[in-house]
Amino acid sequence: MPRWLIAIAMSLTLAWVVALAQTKGTKENPADEQRLVQTINAALARYWYEHQIKPAPPASDAEFLRRVYLDLTGNLPPEEVTRQFLADRSPDKRRKLIEQLLDSPDYAKWWATVWRIWLIGRESRRVAALVGIRAMEQWLQDKLAQNVPYNRWVYELLTASGRTDENGAATFFVKYEAKPEELAGAVPRIFLGTRIQCAQCHDAFNDPRWKQQDFWSVAAYFARVRVRPVRDQNRIVAFEVWEAPRGEAFMERNGQRQMVLPKFVLASIALPEEPPERRAAFAAYLTHPQNRLFAQAVVNRYWAYFFGYGLVHPIDDFRPENPPVVPEVLEKLTDDFIANGYDLKRLIRIIVSTRAYQLSCQAPSSKPNSPETFAQAQLRPLMPEQLFNAFLRATGAEEVLKERAPRLYEQLHQFMVRRFVVVFNTDEEPDVAAFEQTIQQALMLMNNEQVQRAVRLAGGLPLFRALTDERSDEEHLNTLFLRFYCRYPTPDERRVMLEHVRQFVASEQRVPVLRGRRNIGLAMMAGNVPLPPKAQAFEDIAWALLNSGEFLFNH
Amino acid sequence: MPLGQWTQEYCCGCLETWSEGLSRRGFIKVGLGGLLSMLFADWLVQQPLRAQTNNIRKAKSVILLWMNGGPSQLDTFDPKPNSKNGGIFKPIKTRIPDVQFTELLPQLAEHADKLAVIRSMVSKETNHQRAQYLLHTGYLPQGTVEHPSFGAVVAKELGDENFDLPHFVSIRGPSFGAGFLGATYNPLVVTNLSQPVENLLPPQHVTPDRLERRLFLLRYLEGKFADWTKDENQQRHLITYNKALRLMRSPLTKAFNIAEEPESVKQAYGDNDFGRGCLLARRLVEAGVRFVEVYLDGWDTHQDNFTRTQRLCSILDPAFATLLKELKERDLLDSTLVVWMGEFGRTPRINPNEGRDHWARGFSVVLAGGGIRGGQVIGATNEDGTDVVHRPVTVPDLFATLCHLLGIDPNKRYYTPNGRPITIVDNGQVVTELVG
Numbered sequence: 001m002p003r004w005l006i007a008i009a010m011s012l013t014l015a016w017v018v019a020l021a022q023t024k025g026t027k028e029n030p031a032d033e034q035r036l037v038q039t040i041n042a043a044l045a046r047y048w049y050e051h052q053i054k055p056a057p058p059a060s061d062a063e064f065l066r067r068v069y070l071d072l073t074g075n076l077p078p079e080e081v082t083r084q085f086l087a088d089r090s091p092d093k094r095r096k097l098i099e100q101l102l103d104s105p106d107y108a109k110w111w112a113t114v115w116r117i118w119l120i121g122r123e124s125r126r127v128a129a130l131v132g133i134r135a136m137e138q139w140l141q142d143k144l145a146q147n148v149p150y151n152r153w154v155y156e157l158l159t160a161s162g163r164t165d166e167n168g169a170a171t172f173f174v175k176y177e178a179k180p181e182e183l184a185g186a187v188p189r190i191f192l193g194t195r196i197q198c199a200q201c202h203d204a205f206n207d208p209r210w211k212q213q214d215f216w217s218v219a220a221y222f223a224r225v226r227v228r229p230v231r232d233q234n235r236i237v238a239f240e241v242w243e244a245p246r247g248e249a250f251m252e253r254n255g256q257r258q259m260v261l262p263k264f265v266l267a268s269i270a271l272p273e274e275p276p277e278r279r280a281a282f283a284a285y286l287t288h289p290q291n292r293l294f295a296q297a298v299v300n301r302y303w304a305y306f307f308g309y310g311l312v313h314p315i316d317d318f319r320p321e322n323p324p325v326v327p328e329v330l331e332k333l334t335d336d337f338i339a340n341g342y343d344l345k346r347l348i349r350i351i352v353s354t355r356a357y358q359l360s361c362q363a364p365s366s367k368p369n370s371p372e373t374f375a376q377a378q379l380r381p382l383m384p385e386q387l388f389n390a391f392l393r394a395t396g397a398e399e400v401l402k403e404r405a406p407r408l409y410e411q412l413h414q415f416m417v418r419r420f421v422v423v424f425n426t427d428e429e430p431d432v433a434a435f436e437q438t439i440q441q442a443l444m445l446m447n448n449e450q451v452q453r454a455v456r457l458a459g460g461l462p463l464f465r466a467l468t469d470e471r472s473d474e475e476h477l478n479t480l481f482l483r484f485y486c487r488y489p490t491p492d493e494r495r496v497m498l499e500h501v502r503q504f505v506a507s508e509q510r511v512p513v514l515r516g517r518r519n520i521g522l523a524m525m526a527g528n529v530p531l532p533p534k535a536q537a538f539e540d541i542a543w544a545l546l547n548s549g550e551f552l553f554n555h
Numbered sequence: 556m557p558l559g560q561w562t563q564e565y566c567c568g569c570l571e572t573w574s575e576g577l578s579r580r581g582f583i584k585v586g587l588g589g590l591l592s593m594l595f596a597d598w599l600v601q602q603p604l605r606a607q608t609n610n611i612r613k614a615k616s617v618i619l620l621w622m623n624g625g626p627s628q629l630d631t632f633d634p635k636p637n638s639k640n641g642g643i644f645k646p647i648k649t650r651i652p653d654v655q656f657t658e659l660l661p662q663l664a665e666h667a668d669k670l671a672v673i674r675s676m677v678s679k680e681t682n683h684q685r686a687q688y689l690l691h692t693g694y695l696p697q698g699t700v701e702h703p704s705f706g707a708v709v710a711k712e713l714g715d716e717n718f719d720l721p722h723f724v725s726i727r728g729p730s731f732g733a734g735f736l737g738a739t740y741n742p743l744v745v746t747n748l749s750q751p752v753e754n755l756l757p758p759q760h761v762t763p764d765r766l767e768r769r770l771f772l773l774r775y776l777e778g779k780f781a782d783w784t785k786d787e788n789q790q791r792h793l794i795t796y797n798k799a800l801r802l803m804r805s806p807l808t809k810a811f812n813i814a815e816e817p818e819s820v821k822q823a824y825g826d827n828d829f830g831r832g833c834l835l836a837r838r839l840v841e842a843g844v845r846f847v848e849v850y851l852d853g854w855d856t857h858q859d860n861f862t863r864t865q866r867l868c869s870i871l872d873p874a875f876a877t878l879l880k881e882l883k884e885r886d887l888l889d890s891t892l893v894v895w896m897g898e899f900g901r902t903p904r905i906n907p908n909e910g911r912d913h914w915a916r917g918f919s920v921v922l923a924g925g926g927i928r929g930g931q932v933i934g935a936t937n938e939d940g941t942d943v944v945h946r947p948v949t950v951p952d953l954f955a956t957l958c959h960l961l962g963i964d965p966n967k968r969y970y971t972p973n974g975r976p977i978t979i980v981d982n983g984q985v986v987t988e989l990v991g
Contacts, residue, residue, distance in 0.1 A: 185697075197697060314972070363785035379788040438738045439721060442799035443754040452758050496775055500768065540765065544772035547796070549789045550780045 033350055036336050041355045043328040048375055056359045056369065056376035061086055062487035063555065064094060064358055067377065069486075070554045071306060071352070072101040074110035075389040082482045098352055102345050108145035111344075112137040113385055114305070115144070119157075119190065120175035132164035132171035132239060139168030150298060150342035151287040154191060158283040163230060163238045170241040178227040178241065180249050184219035188266055191286060193297035193318040196266075207319055212251060216260035220249040221282035223262075243277055267291045289338060293318060299333045299347065300324070306351050308378040309371035325372055361555040379553040386554070394483040394551070395454035395542065396461050445547050455546060458483070459539025460531050473501055476538055484545035501537040508533035614892040614925030614960045616840045617709055619848040620833070620875060621728060622897035624683070624855030627911050628919040629903060629940050630657055630864045633674045638939045640903035643861050651930045659868035662876035666923075668930040669879050669888065671989050673920045675934020675943040678899065678950050681913040683855070686898035691731040693954040693980050700971060701734035705954065706846035708979055710740045712963045713845045719805035720844055726832040728850030735971040742848070748831045751811040755803060770800075810842035811835065823877040825870055833874040837881055840891050854897055857910040879923055892925025892960055903940035917943040920953060926960045928991035951983030959985045 048055055059067070065085050069077045077085070085093065101107055116137050143153040160169035176182040185197040198204040199215035224247040230238040248259045262278055264285040271288070274281040286294055297318065304310035311324040324330040333350065340346055351357055361377035363369070369376035382390060392398040401409035445451060461479060477497055481489045489497065531539060545551055627642075634657045635641040646655035649667035656664050663670070680686040680695065689695050692702035703711075706723040710733075714722035723733075725742040733740035745751040757766055781789045802808065813821070813834050824830035832849040839847050851871060856863045875895065882888040900918025901911035917936045923929060934946035958965040958980055965980035 361784045361786065363783070366785070368785040368787075379784060379786040381788065438741055439795060439799045439802060440741075440743065440753070442796050443752075443802070446799065447754040447757045447803075449758055452761075493776075493779075497772070500772060504768065536765075540769045541772060543769050544776055547773055548776040548780065549792045550776065552792060553788065555784065555786075 030349075033346065033353070036332060036350055037353045039332055040329050040350075043326055043332070044354075044356050044374060047326045048373070051373070053369060053373050053375045054364045055356075056362055056364045058355075059358050059360045059377060060487070061094075062485075063360055063377070065097070066486035067357075067554060068094075068098065068101065068352055070382070070386055070390070072098075072110070072348070073104065073106035074113065074383070074386045075106065076393050076483070077486060078393065079479060079482050082486050086488075094358070095353070098349055102348065105145065108141045111144050112141035115140045117383075118301070119172055132168065132174055135164050135166075135168030136171040137168070144344070147343065147345050150344050151289075151294070152342070154294075155283045155287045158187070158286065159277070159279050161242050163240050165238040170239070173225055173241045174227055174239045178222070178225045180219035180222040180225075181215075183222040183225075184215055187222075187282075187286075188218065189316045191297060192266055192293050193300060193312065193316050194266065194293070195316055209319075212253060213260060214265045216249050216251040217263035217265050218282075219251075220260050220262035221264075221278045223247045223249040224278050243279060267293055292334065292338070295338050295342065296330060296334045298344075299337050300330060302344075302347055302351060303330075303333070306357055307371065307374055308380040309374070313372065325374075377555055379549065379555050382552060382554055387552070390551070391451070391454065391546070394546070395458040396483070397454040397457055400457060442547075445552075446543075451546075455542050456531065456539055458542035458546075459537075460535040461538075473498055473534070477501075477541070480538065480542055480545060484542070484551050497541055500541065501534060504537035504540070505533045508536070613889055614962075615713060615890045616844065617706070617846045617892045617894060617925070617957070617961070618833075618836045618840060618878070619706070619846070620871075620893065620895045621730075621848055621850050622854050622871075622895065623687075623728060623850055623852040625686070625897045625899045625901055625913060625918075626854040626867070627856065627860060627864050627901040628674070628917075628936075629901070629911075630861070631660060631868065632656055632672050632919040632921060633936060633940065635903070635936075635938065635940045638903070640905065640939050640941070642905065644865075651932065654932050657868075659865055660872045662872045666876050666879045669883070669923045670929055671922045671927045671931050671933060673922070673933045673948050673953070673986070673989075674917075674936055675945060675947050676896075676900070676918045676920050676950075676953065677943055677947045678915040681899055681915045683898060683913075686915065688731065689950055690896060690898050692734070693951055693983070694977075700975065700977065701732070702977070703734040703736040703740065703969075704731035704742070705957070706730060706742055706848055707733035707736050707740035708963070709846040709961060711736055712967075713961060714740075715843075718843060719801050719807045720810070720839070720842060721802075722845040724836075724839055724844055724846070725848040726835060726850065727828055728848065728852065730848050735977075736969065742846075745811075745832075745835070748813070748828055748835065751835065752802075752808065755808065807842050810838045810844075813838065820877075820881075823873065823880075825873045825877075827870055829870050830874040830877075833878045837878060837885075837887075840882075840887060841885065854901075856901065857906070857912055858908040860901070860905070860909060860911045882924060888924040889926065890924075892927065892957065893923040894957070895921040895923075917941070920948075922989065926991050927989055931988070933986060933988055948986055949983065951981045952986055953983070954980045955983030956986045956989055959990065 047053075062082075065077055065082060069075065085097065090096075116133060120133070120136065140153075143156075157169045157172055160167055160172065162170055164171045164174060173183070176186055181200055185195075185200065188194045188196050195207070196204065196210045196215050196218065198207070199210040199212050201212070203212050204210040224244045225241065226244050226247075227239055227241050229236045230240050248261075250257050251260050252258075262281065264282065267285070267288075267290070269285050269288050269290050271281075271284060275284055285291065288294075296312075297315075300310045300312050300318075301315050304313070304315045311326060311330045312318055312322060313325070333347070336350070337343070337347055356374045357377075359375065359377050361379060363376065371378045398409075458480065461476070474494065477494060478488055481487060481493075629635050629640060630642050630644055634644065634646040634655055636646045636655075644657040644659055647658050647661065647664055649656055649664040651667045651670075654667065654672070656667070678686065678689065680689050685696055688702075691704045691706075693705065694700075694702040704723075706725070710722035721743040723730075723740060723742040724745060726745045726748070729744055730742045732738075732742070743752065747753075761769070777789075777793060781793070809815075813831055816834060816838075821831070821834065824834045829849065829851045836847040836849050851867065853863065853867055875893075878893065879888065882891050882893070897918075899913055899915040902914040904911070906912060917940065934948060935944055936942060937944045955965040963979065965978065965983060965985075967979050968976045969979065970976055
């Protein structure tokens, strides 16, 4: 075994052994996690005090439940879960919920989607990237479900070879067409929160640390990666990624083309010996425990995900001139992350346990607290995928179709995901401060035929569930609020909504006859069954809930 | 670094210091009460169908005829009858003395007095996707920045905030989005010409009365939540819903209904989606939309270039010519800039498959209206079409010229959400001969 390989293997193994040992310990004894949460709470409290910021009140159970469900699983809680959680009187129910969600398959599935978006984006114009998205998510899901240390799976990702349908990680290089200059821009941005792109053509002006030579020294690590389509009778079925034995990076300077050799300029780290394979060498430097920025960048990325705003903001702008808002929080989280073996679940557990994460979105005074204060939960637009999941679950379309017509469900799913992703597509790096909704999105939610069918269903839910109108209108109203908002209606809301129902029923004369309950949900969605006036009135309420900010934002 | 060295390489805007903490928050001036009372209420105000014309600059709108795939310049606007590269089509006279098009464009030849033909476009990019990005945004893809499509720039710079329709419409193709300018300026994409705006009206079972009831409930819920959070994103959400509702109720949406045009007009444009798209573009511009892009796909003629180009020109020629004729008749040509282009041209050399391949070292772009001096040719390629021999025009030059005609400052700086400054045009020079 070559010396370099032993050296790498030893340094990585050591980190993992330490990590694994500690990870195992934390689950049984979360005391040190609790201490860190306290430290972060104290640091933020100091920050608020010094800046005379009055934090929002604590989030109610309902707010917390909705938020943590959306953040950890990309979906709303089922109605029954919400009822149980709100009724639960045990003091540590939030902690238990966090634990339970992180252990569920929904966590790995959702975060695989999130990471896929971070790594290769949503819908690329480059057809090449489309082939293999699914494989990449599967790969990520495996890593996240097993809670493989972050440094380890990033190493595997950046050294991935083979066919994308066999090794989903390889899709990363397909997305960037294996172009050294694209990868040299993307990889430091994603994994180090650092942009060196400008230095591709000249010494960077924005950040004098980066010379053109530096950019190309990074690019040189990717000069040998190759990608080619794998065809089956002219149809591209996958891509194959491999490392060629030769290939160099060339920069153009003053009209001259000059070759640049690889050099890890992004941090000062000494490896006893570099692996000969270029990407392996790069990945070894990048994920080295001494490369603190590697850990800081992902800690900050997660923080920004949960708060809509990074401690360092924007998340890809780590520079000496752009320090973190509350440095202590970033540093303590980073220390803990490195010391505990790059454990992403632990990082999430800590962040969502902080007081700041568990604040309400209610403004504490006449003026709201802005996102960089972390003193009030921000309205974060649901990601298209979250919105789609939430829509299916809240309306009941998910349970009706999955149960009674799985094929129809699959078709609707395919169609709607595409529509939602196209219509609701946002930046690859969501940023609450830059939220823009489009007219097309609003039109779709208000008027689209498919959406309306699901809304019909929500209005008729008690019919589908074979409940009769004897069950009180109040209970039906509760159902809708619990499904869309994860809370019970306030007395005032109850008054307004039930008044609407009363008036609607009074103004409608015809009462259609319903026969055969079995497939009534499907029939309602198809529009074959005319809803009784009362169900129509509730359909209107479901429509209003669906289109309202309280549903469309994560808050 | 001396000045001269970087002007050539000034490519990413990072020369400027990055403005810190720039954010789009804080631009909302309408109070919450105003928004809520606006919500669903102001459709009663009737909008005039024709936009007002009170601006000094000539061009107010753009119609981009986008030839997806890269059209052959030699078989259209830059014939080479005396070369082995010339192909099979005969040249014909046009309204411009001594200037010929091929026989595939008989109607356009009759309108050549309105056209300015640039025969000397040069670029280095011959990859479809990258070149499409370049010719839509004026920039090459840079990985970390998503540049806005020019349509989004025009919508932002010239669009009236209080206009009912979106200011950027793309017909039969996706165009490119608004990038860092934000979703507000994304194009409304029309894919189906018989139902141009998707989801414009509620389904039939939702009667106007029911919609009113629904909106009453929604307004109630929105008001409570806005009051509770006081968050600006909630207000943005309300602004969008107001706009969407305004669109639903706007008489201007009639502009999308090409069915009400006389049969003779529809026939003149051509009974195909591109013809209908050009007709729709005219109606939208008439209603006050700032940028309409119409796609004609299929120009990537690596095989059978001649048959395919002939077929495409039989669609292009009547539609483009009728568009010019109608704009002129309706007194809209001076205020409407029409641009014909694709992502690049095609090789002068004819390949063994009777095809032509990708070519960016000398291709044609055609402009008309909007203050363009018509009846002229800019630049030239040599006998065989293999090189530009006179007046090369770069993509930034073209974009700077378009900006100039529209009264937009090409050097105006935008800031990406991360605070990075980027000028509208990357260092282009206005082609002054083009301007009338």
